[in-house]
Amino acid sequence: MIRTEGVMGTIVSIEVDAPDAAVGRAFEWFRLVEAHCSRFDAASELRQLPAGRRTAVSPILFEAVRFALMVAEETGGAFDPTVGGRMAACGFNRHYLTREVTAAPASDDDVSFRDVEINVPDRTIFLRRPLTLDLGAVAKGLAVDAAARELRPFRDFAIDAGGDLYLGGRNPRGEPWSAGVRHPRIPGGLIERLEVSDQAVCTSGDYERGRHILDPRSGAAAHGVASATVVAPSAMLADALATAAVVLDPADSIPLLTRLGVGGVVVTAGLDLLRTPGLRRA
Amino acid sequence: MLKGRGKGKIPNDLVAASCAAVLAVYAAGYSRTRDAASRFENHVRLRRPAVPTTPAVPLPATGPAAAGPGAAVIEAPKPQPHPAHETVAASAVAERSGPKPPSRAVPRKPAPREAVSSSIAVAAESSSPGALRQIMSVPLPAAADAGARPIAIRRDPAFAADAKWRDGTYTGRGYSSHGDIEARVVIQGGRIVEAGIATCGTLYPCDVIEPLIRQPVARQSPDIDYMSHASESSNAYYDALVDALGGALVQPSSDAATP
Numbered sequence: 001m002i003r004t005e006g007v008m009g010t011i012v013s014i015e016v017d018a019p020d021a022a023v024g025r026a027f028e029w030f031r032l033v034e035a036h037c038s039r040f041d042a043a044s045e046l047r048q049l050p051a052g053r054r055t056a057v058s059p060i061l062f063e064a065v066r067f068a069l070m071v072a073e074e075t076g077g078a079f080d081p082t083v084g085g086r087m088a089a090c091g092f093n094r095h096y097l098t099r100e101v102t103a104a105p106a107s108d109d110d111v112s113f114r115d116v117e118i119n120v121p122d123r124t125i126f127l128r129r130p131l132t133l134d135l136g137a138v139a140k141g142l143a144v145d146a147a148a149r150e151l152r153p154f155r156d157f158a159i160d161a162g163g164d165l166y167l168g169g170r171n172p173r174g175e176p177w178s179a180g181v182r183h184p185r186i187p188g189g190l191i192e193r194l195e196v197s198d199q200a201v202c203t204s205g206d207y208e209r210g211r212h213i214l215d216p217r218s219g220a221a222a223h224g225v226a227s228a229t230v231v232a233p234s235a236m237l238a239d240a241l242a243t244a245a246v247v248l249d250p251a252d253s254i255p256l257l258t259r260l261g262v263g264g265v266v267v268t269a270g271l272d273l274l275r276t277p278g279l280r281r282a
Numbered sequence: 283m284l285k286g287r288g289k290g291k292i293p294n295d296l297v298a299a300s301c302a303a304v305l306a307v308y309a310a311g312y313s314r315t316r317d318a319a320s321r322f323e324n325h326v327r328l329r330r331p332a333v334p335t336t337p338a339v340p341l342p343a344t345g346p347a348a349a350g351p352g353a354a355v356i357e358a359p360k361p362q363p364h365p366a367h368e369t370v371a372a373s374a375v376a377e378r379s380g381p382k383p384p385s386r387a388v389p390r391k392p393a394p395r396e397a398v399s400s401s402i403a404v405a406a407e408s409s410s411p412g413a414l415r416q417i418m419s420v421p422l423p424a425a426a427d428a429g430a431r432p433i434a435i436r437r438d439p440a441f442a443a444d445a446k447w448r449d450g451t452y453t454g455r456g457y458s459s460h461g462d463i464e465a466r467v468v469i470q471g472g473r474i475v476e477a478g479i480a481t482c483g484t485l486y487p488c489d490v491i492e493p494l495i496r497q498p499v500a501r502q503s504p505d506i507d508y509m510s511h512a513s514e515s516s517n518a519y520y521d522a523l524v525d526a527l528g529g530a531l532v533q534p535s536s537d538a539a540t541p
Binding site (some may be wrong): 002004011013031032033042060061063064066067070073142145146149150157158162163165167171172173177178179180181182187188189190193232233234236237241242260261262 | 295296297299301302304305306307308309310311365367458487488489490491492493494505507508509511513514
């Protein structure tokens with residue numbers, strides 16, 4: 001059975017044969033993570049973070065920021081959670097429910113993830129300068145992963161958070177799940193079909209929602225890659241790396257994904273299709 | 283530039299870190315999702331249509347559903363396309379471990395018949411644009427319909443593997459937050475020979491799910507794939523297919539009732 005809720009600015013569908021209580025817990029993770037990590041909600045814990053003062057935070061926010069910084073470091077800033085201010089300046093500044101424009105704190109153009117410090121023992125975050133953290137890619141993935149963990153006892157399930165998928169076990173036909181990846185330029189075209197089981201599939205691209213990914217290194221909309229899809233053991237990793245792979249040169253992203261041991265499909269603006277070795281295709 | 287590290291070390295870094303982060307978050311938030319579980323259960327229970335408390339009654343025209351105890355009992359489908367504003371047969375059954383309320387057919391529009399099941403079955407007014415949206419606890423901007431209507435809750439597989447279809451042309455409707463899709467299915471010789479979109483009312487062109495449109499013909503079922511970044515449209519098409527095929531389904535019980 002499939003249940004659907006609107007959370008985290010998207011439609012989340014969960015397909016699983018499980019009691020309502022278990023599915024309720026799975027959905028609750030989206031609300032929980034959003035309450036801590038949304039940059040659109042002035043009441044979120046993320047938005048309460050002051051600049052210039054070391055602040056103890058919840059495990060949810062801390063882990064999301066810590067992981068985002070790890071990905072930022074690993075990708076040389078191609079993924080950068082401090083891009084929030086520039087995203088807001090580009091118009092990505094409305095709460096999805098209220099449609100209110102968020103009054104994000106002023107942020108310098110040259111802030112980067114290196115302006116964020118974390119301290120693991122006391123679980124604190126320190127923003128060196130006024131900036132807006134955007135944990136969108138990581139936070140939604142984190143919620144998907146927590147929901148997936150909630151549903152693990154039921155083995156076979158699918159979580160679809162606005163196209164970010166976690167596919168557990170097998171589909172109702174008893175086969176590995178099949179996830180299609182849209183062709184970024186041909187309406188209705190599928191550019192790839194992936195065979196997935198107990199993994200997440202996340203796609204970032206410049207289609208459907210326009211060029212919504214900024215290159216944190218330049219502040220301009222990313223170009224050169226039309227879409228990037230990552231298959232990984234966790235959705236937070238897949239989502240963050242898919243975001244980075246849209247920004248990175250494929251000559252860098254494919255080797256990076258390969259080294260990380262995750263699957264990837266990168267479609268360049270010229271529609272060249274690049275895959276990591278060993279990708280399981282349906 | 284990207285960090286360069288020796289092969290063999292990096293693969294454990296981010297993958298392991300993400301897993302550790304999920305574990306830490308799960309442990310921290312576990313207790314906070316407990317309350318939600320009971321709230322969700324109550325909400326779902328409240329949103330389900332009222333189930334008659336009278337014992338299930340056999341339907342002369344179709345016979346009782348072949349499903350097991352507690353499963354849906356649904357009116358026989360008509361071999362005609364659904365009129366646009368009829369309502370789906372209501373039914374409800376217990377969860378796997380819960381009590382199984384008796385059920386009976388409600389004389390409304392044919393609905394997708396549920397296979398033998400101990401899970402939740404169909405309960406919907408599929409003609410309501412807000413039907414699926416009713417199960418969203420957080421209202422979307424477009425989902426202004428706040429009326430207390432029955433909810434569409436479906437389960438997969440929607441039909442038994444040996445489901446049989448009546449010949450004819452059938453339509454069904456599926457909903458998404460950005461619009462509706464009407465599917466059209468043609469059955470010949472008991473097989474799905476054509477599947478397509480009769481009406482595309484979604485914000486995005488239905489071309490986005492073109493690769494999925496004829497999958498029911500190959501699979502002889504509505505079980506189409508997910509499509510990354512077109513998930514809402516593909517879900518709506520799936521709903522529409524289930525709705526349409528529900529009208530074509532031959533009720534096994536009606537065969538059994540034949541001398």
